[in-house]
Amino acid sequence: MAVGLCWRRLEPSPPAAQNGVVRTLDEAPFVDPFSEEFQADPVPIIDRVRARSWLARTPISALVLGREQVHKLLSDPRLRSALPHLMRLQGVNEGELYDLVASALLSLDGADHARIRSLVSRAFTPRAVEPYRPAMRALAEEIVERFVGAGECEFMADFADHYPIEVMCQLLGVPPEDHLRFARWGDALTHVLSLELSLHLDEVNEALAGLNDYLADLIAERQRRPRQDLVSQLIAAGDDGDRLSPLELGALLGGLLFAGYDTTRNQLALAMTLFCEHPEQWRLLAERPELVAPAVEEVMRVAGVIAVTARVAVEDVELDGWRIPAWSLVSLSLSAANHDPAAFDDPHGFDITAGREQQLTFGAGPHFCLGANLARAEMQEALPVLARRLGPIALAGEPQWRPTITTGIFGPTRLPLRF
Numbered sequence: 170m171a172v173g174l175c176w177r178r179l180e181p182s183p184p185a186a187q188n189g190v191v192r193t194l195d196e197a198p199f200v201d202p203f204s205e206e207f208q209a210d211p212v213p214i215i216d217r218v219r220a221r222s223w224l225a226r227t228p229i230s231a232l233v234l235g236r237e238q239v240h241k242l243l244s245d246p247r248l249r250s251a252l253p254h255l256m257r258l259q260g261v262n263e264g265e266l267y268d269l270v271a272s273a274l275l276s277l278d279g280a281d282h283a284r285i286r287s288l289v290s291r292a293f294t295p296r297a298v299e300p301y302r303p304a305m306r307a308l309a310e311e312i313v314e315r316f317v318g319a320g321e322c323e324f325m326a327d328f329a330d331h332y333p334i335e336v337m338c339q340l341l342g343v344p345p346e347d348h349l350r351f352a353r354w355g356d357a358l359t360h361v362l363s364l365e366l367s368l369h370l371d372e373v374n375e376a377l378a379g380l381n382d383y384l385a386d387l388i389a390e391r392q393r394r395p396r397q398d399l400v401s402q403l404i405a406a407g408d409d410g411d412r413l414s415p416l417e418l419g420a421l422l423g424g425l426l427f428a429g430y431d432t433t434r435n436q437l438a439l440a441m442t443l444f445c446e447h448p449e450q451w452r453l454l455a456e457r458p459e460l461v462a463p464a465v466e467e468v469m470r471v472a473g474v475i476a477v478t479a480r481v482a483v484e485d486v487e488l489d490g491w492r493i494p495a496w497s498l499v500s501l502s503l504s505a506a507n508h509d510p511a512a513f514d515d516p517h518g519f520d521i522t523a524g525r526e527q528q529l530t531f532g533a534g535p536h537f538c539l540g541a542n543l544a545r546a547e548m549q550e551a552l553p554v555l556a557r558r559l560g561p562i563a564l565a566g567e568p569q570w571r572p573t574i575t576t577g578i579f580g581p582t583r584l585p586l587r588f
């Protein structure tokens with residue numbers, strides 16, 4: 170059973186600040202995410218702790234659990250990107266991989282971040298993404314067609330491993346014969362966000378070298394002969410003469426593959442698992458495909474693929490009755506926020522018709538997922554096709570899961586379905 174899918178308990182959060190007293194992190198309740206109890210089922214632990222306090226401490230970080238505080242802190246300039254810091258903690262502090270990650274959007278802060286973001290964000294607005302929808306729908310149909318006759322599938326190998334990477338490759342203008350290579354590089358790069366990077370360094374470095382060479386050629390080719398694809402669009406993107414440098418462009422494109430592939434395939438898999446547990450919601454989606462937009466938001470709220478994101482506090486941060494000391498690692502629990510009873514009625518319920526507060530699995534603030542409109546469109550196009558073509562679904566065996574704590578992006582490695 171996926172740990173992220175079984176949050177059930179409901180307790181109210183009390184106000185944090187008491188009589189204007191500011192408490193320090195060492196007074197916060199302690200949570201050990203590395204403990205067996207937490208690994209087995211974090212849900213009751215998080216619910217219990219959040220009912221006492223929106224802030225907890227772990228062996229390595231301050232842990233933020235309340236929706237309001239997670240939302241505020243994601244926009245707080247006193248907190249900076251933790252990605253280079255997390256890489257250094259795992260022994261990677263120089264070389265191609267470090268340079269690439271350190272120049273990725275998610276690693277940049279302040280004006281450096283805002284400059285690149287403003288150059289590229291136009292390519293990811295809802296309007297920019299809209300024209301890709303028919304191709305997404307056709308692709309989902311085509312992939313389902315390959316296995317629909319069998320009455321069962323292994324959802325990862327049969328659908329999820331293909332759909333988002335092919336969308337991404339089409340978007341970048343990567344020819345079909347290279348999709349598999351891209352998928353392999355994407356698989357390897359996913360370790361960058363995990364706490365197991367040091368175990369996979371050779372694999373990651375090899376993928377990176379292959380990807381960098383490929384992207385350099387692709388960029389050079391599009392500079393010579395621009396097309397109607399994202400690479401050409403990003404080469405041309407500019408404001409007042411400002412342009413992305415070749416290095417920035419390479420880091421951005423690598424970052425898009427890295428940020429956009431593994432997330433979406435696992436989010437789709439989590440959606441299918443959740444719908445297996447709630448067949449009436451699946452039926453509803455098949456009957457009323459117009460519900461797909463709220464359905465995607467509700468899936469991402471209840472079973473978000475990214476449970477936690479991290480920041481470093483560069484000065485003391487005082488907020489709602491607590492002080493987080495400078496240079497703390499701050500873990501912002503998107504999943505605890507998404508189940509906060511202070512923000513969501515029946516927070517562990519799954520109802521695609523419920524009008525809810527915005528879920529936080531795409532983050533918030535300046536680093537709010539650049540690809541959110543694309544990922545939404547991908548899922549909004551795929552799920553109705555799956556609901557219509559597969560009909561009622563059920564697990565056809567026990568899914569196998571990635572480890573929860575060491576993986577930045579959570580999901581199944583095998584998901585056998587019957588339909």
Ligand code: HEM
Pocket residue numbers: 274275276286424425428429430432433436474475478479529530531532533535536537538539540541543544
């Ligand atoms: C279900 C799918 C996805 C989820 C759940 C997701 C989630 C997130 C989250 C939580 C962040 C912010 C992390 C933080 O603040 O620390 C983020 C950032 C980002 N995402 Fe996504 N993402 C998804 C799909 C995509 C796709 C399809 C793309 C690109 C095509 C993409 C590109 C990015 C980029 C470039 C950033 C960095 C933005 C910045 O730092 O300004 N993501 N994503």
